[in-house]
Amino acid sequence: MNLEIGPIFRAMMRNKVGAMLIMLQIAVTMTIIANGFSIIQERKALMARDSGVDIANSFHLSNVSFAEDFDMQTAVIDDLKAIRELPGVADAIQVNAIPLSGSGWSMGLQTEAGDDIDGSGTAVYMVDDHALSAYDVKLIAGRNFELTDLRWRTDNTNDWADVLIATEALTKSLFPDLTPQEVIGKTVFINNHEPIIIIGIIDKLQAPWSGWNNLDHVMLTPDRLAFRGNRYYIRAEEGVRDDVMKRVEETLSNRLSGRMIQGMESMEETQRESYTGASGMIKMLTLIMIVLTIITAMGIVGLASFSVNRRKKQIGTRRALGAAKNSIIRYFMIENLIISGAGVIVGAILTVGLNMILVQAFSLTPIAWYYVPIGMISLLVIGQIAVFGPAQKASSIPPALATRSA
Amino acid sequence: MLTMKDIKKVFRTDLVETHALRDFSLEVNEGEFVAVTGPSGSGKTTFLNIAGLLETFTSGSYVLDGMDVSNLNDKQRSKIRNEKIGFIFQSFNLIPDLDLFDNVDVPLRYRGFNSAERKKRIEESLEMVGLASRMKHLPAQLSGGQQQRVAIARALAGEPRFLLADEPTGNLDTKMAHSVMDLLHEINANGTTIVMVTHDMHLAKQAGRNIFVRDGRVSELHDVSQSEATDAISA
Numbered sequence A: 001m002n003l004e005i006g007p008i009f010r011a012m013m014r015n016k017v018g019a020m021l022i023m024l025q026i027a028v029t030m031t032i033i034a035n036g037f038s039i040i041q042e043r044k045a046l047m048a049r050d051s052g053v054d055i056a057n058s059f060h061l062s063n064v065s066f067a068e069d070f071d072m073q074t075a076v077i078d079d080l081k082a083i084r085e086l087p088g089v090a091d092a093i094q095v096n097a098i099p100l101s102g103s104g105w106s107m108g109l110q111t112e113a114g115d116d117i118d119g120s121g122t123a124v125y126m127v128d129d130h131a132l133s134a135y136d137v138k139l140i141a142g143r144n145f146e147l148t149d150l151r152w153r154t155d156n157t158n159d160w161a162d163v164l165i166a167t168e169a170l171t172k173s174l175f176p177d178l179t180p181q182e183v184i185g186k187t188v189f190i191n192n193h194e195p196i197i198i199i200g201i202i203d204k205l206q207a208p209w210s211g212w213n214n215l216d217h218v219m220l221t222p223d224r225l226a227f228r229g230n231r232y233y234i235r236a237e238e239g240v241r242d243d244v245m246k247r248v249e250e251t252l253s254n255r256l257s258g259r260m261i262q263g264m265e266s267m268e269e270t271q272r273e274s275y276t277g278a279s280g281m282i283k284m285l286t287l288i289m290i291v292l293t294i295i296t297a298m299g300i301v302g303l304a305s306f307s308v309n310r311r312k313k314q315i316g317t318r319r320a321l322g323a324a325k326n327s328i329i330r331y332f333m334i335e336n337l338i339i340s341g342a343g344v345i346v347g348a349i350l351t352v353g354l355n356m357i358l359v360q361a362f363s364l365t366p367i368a369w370y371y372v373p374i375g376m377i378s379l380l381v382i383g384q385i386a387v388f389g390p391a392q393k394a395s396s397i398p399p400a401l402a403t404r405s406a
Numbered sequence B: 001m002l003t004m005k006d007i008k009k010v011f012r013t014d015l016v017e018t019h020a021l022r023d024f025s026l027e028v029n030e031g032e033f034v035a036v037t038g039p040s041g042s043g044k045t046t047f048l049n050i051a052g053l054l055e056t057f058t059s060g061s062y063v064l065d066g067m068d069v070s071n072l073n074d075k076q077r078s079k080i081r082n083e084k085i086g087f088i089f090q091s092f093n094l095i096p097d098l099d100l101f102d103n104v105d106v107p108l109r110y111r112g113f114n115s116a117e118r119k120k121r122i123e124e125s126l127e128m129v130g131l132a133s134r135m136k137h138l139p140a141q142l143s144g145g146q147q148q149r150v151a152i153a154r155a156l157a158g159e160p161r162f163l164l165a166d167e168p169t170g171n172l173d174t175k176m177a178h179s180v181m182d183l184l185h186e187i188n189a190n191g192t193t194i195v196m197v198t199h200d201m202h203l204a205k206q207a208g209r210n211i212f213v214r215d216g217r218v219s220e221l222h223d224v225s226q227s228e229a230t231d232a233i234s235a
């Protein structure tokens, strides 16, 4: 079998424009597809991060008073008691902010007191002693809050509680060299100078902001909230969340006047909304990649069909000179392989180049090396599939065309 | 060498049937130089295409070089075209994007020769037609006569037993036509059987034998009479 690579290449170089354009199109398509895939995988990995909480069974709502004389402290205590007694409720807390909800508080913690010391940013959830159970998180060192740790935080409270519970990720960033056990009892500083003692470490909990670098940095403080508004975070028992949501809403609405129960939302919904940007981007990128692939395949079909039509007589002559149908098919397949081959080599360079720019400009994860060969092979295969139709058409040109056409 | 018996060739379209050959019978012996003349549309090219396995036929029998070629598949037919038959066309049919070397190389690659063998044959055959020095030229850089000589080199590089030419001088002026004819005679003298279709009675007469085709049938002429010759030319 003779592959004719040399003459195919030389003939192509005498009609380069079309081939060059398709080559570039293949290169660009590969660049965008490989980087697009990489970005999609990165986004998917972000979306798949463990939230730490029981997403499937939990929900939250806000509780806002409007009556001037509304007694929030009593309301919170009685509400929680009522909710916790409802059938199907695993546990419930009042809290200032909800993981992945997009809004909440953040503070900086530092290991030494002082004004110009870099701290670790962390989300702050103000909770009571039921938080670990409501979140369904694991205490990996130290202890939970006790009733004696709890205090009321009002609009006028300016200081911080004496103790906190932190996520392991937060303590790792504060004390990179210490084990969780060693961290227990350590003092950290908030607002530059105010000391707080770490009394417990939990495995995992997410901040309200899914795009934040410190998503896993969370501190819990033992604050009951006497603000005009707060939230309740409730974990239902396995599989009964929707019923529990209805029950909680009814119970709370009927219990007191002078306040509104609103914004009830499952954690599933909260998590989904938190990643709408990412999932929108995934959809858009996927669409672009599909459209681009189709356009490129059509370009290959178009160029090949054009060149088959242009070379009808030559193909008939080749057949007359002894080319079997297979040899004609092979000719066009190899021609495409040369074009696509050049395309994917240029594409590989562009892929890495574009990725470097994206990594720099948008701090994306660098592309995994194997996307490059996978992208190259995919486009080579797409090219071969696209050219097969025109190649087959070429092979059906009769040898008699050599004598019949002028 | 070539034996055709009662070959019929019918071209069918939805509307019409054209009987291009009717009971066409012919025998060509090894080493002959046969010229085929006849009015336009009489079936000369059809005969040549069938002889060269470019086209199949409707009925009849055809034995080429001792082999019945009536029922071969595409691959077998391609192989016979490649190995046993050389073609020369009226409009040369060189591949415009390939230089002379690569043009002559085309059938040799289908033959599966190694590159040293191909190179040797290409150089020898271009040498024979006097164009070895222009191997790297493109066809468009040559005159018509030169292009036809390249086509002849391409036809001969595989050393076929049998050379088929359809109006090989049809696109050439008289001087160039004569030089191509001289080349064909030389090739025939070296033992290659040649069948050539031509309009030109003068050139036909130079061949060893003349076949006259009319209405898809053969009328063999050893001595072309004046009236038929005129007939052929004016047709």
Ligand SMILES: Nc1ncnc2c1ncn2[C@@H]1O[C@H](COP(=O)(O)OP(=O)(O)O)[C@@H](O)[C@H]1O
Pocket: B011, B012, B018, B019, B020, B038, B039, B040, B041, B042, B043, B044, B045, B046, B047
């Ligand atoms: N592919 C074809 N389809 C239909 N009719 C054809 C085809 N090729 C040739 N013919 C017809 O067959 C007849 C013989 O044609 P041809 O062999 O080309 O004649 P010549 O070469 O003697 O001029 C003509 O009537 C021509 O129109």
Ligand SMILES: [Mg+2]
Pocket: B044, B045, B046
């Ligand atoms: Mg003809």
